[in-house]
Amino acid sequence: MKMISDEMNGGLNEQITSEFHAAHTYLAMACKLDSMGLGMLSKWFRHHASEERAHGMKIVDYIGEVGGTVALDTIPKPTGDYAGIEAIVQAALDHELEVTRQINALVGLAEEQKDYATRGFLQWFVDEQIEEVATVGEVLNLVKMAEGRNLLQVEARVAKMLAPTH
Numbered sequence: 001m002k003m004i005s006d007e008m009n010g011g012l013n014e015q016i017t018s019e020f021h022a023a024h025t026y027l028a029m030a031c032k033l034d035s036m037g038l039g040m041l042s043k044w045f046r047h048h049a050s051e052e053r054a055h056g057m058k059i060v061d062y063i064g065e066v067g068g069t070v071a072l073d074t075i076p077k078p079t080g081d082y083a084g085i086e087a088i089v090q091a092a093l094d095h096e097l098e099v100t101r102q103i104n105a106l107v108g109l110a111e112e113q114k115d116y117a118t119r120g121f122l123q124w125f126v127d128e129q130i131e132e133v134a135t136v137g138e139v140l141n142l143v144k145m146a147e148g149r150n151l152l153q154v155e156a157r158v159a160k161m162l163a164p165t166h
């Protein structure tokens, strides 16, 4: 039995594409950073890319659970064209802020439709966005502090960020 509206189903499908787009973009960023010799930042972006893919899969599973229909869309081509490391991390932060707006819009729709199951499901994403915006912001601050000079120290700090939980 289908337990979500067509509109909510459509919104969730768009979010799947958005999460896969983020995964695709972060992988492109990881490759660019690797080519710049920044192995730890590259690893961090790769890790982030697989998290985004997991987010997309979480929504795929939810749509299945509530009897909706998964419709995958085209994933936009990621740009490989960044002015430098700060531009890459800034673009990642902008992307996270955009995803946060999208999640909030879905929460708004769920509340409007009194779809409390989807509202509850989305809370995990609300919490995840707080963490992701904070973490990407932290990396951006590190890169800004280095001012293009102390990138090895940024690498060391990012290595520490990767070490305990991942």
Ligand SMILES: [Fe+2]
Pocket (backbone or CB within 6 Å): 019, 022, 051, 052, 055, 099
């Ligand atoms: Fe995500």
Ligand SMILES: [Fe+2]
Pocket (backbone or CB within 6 Å): 022, 052, 096, 099, 132
């Ligand atoms: Fe994210």
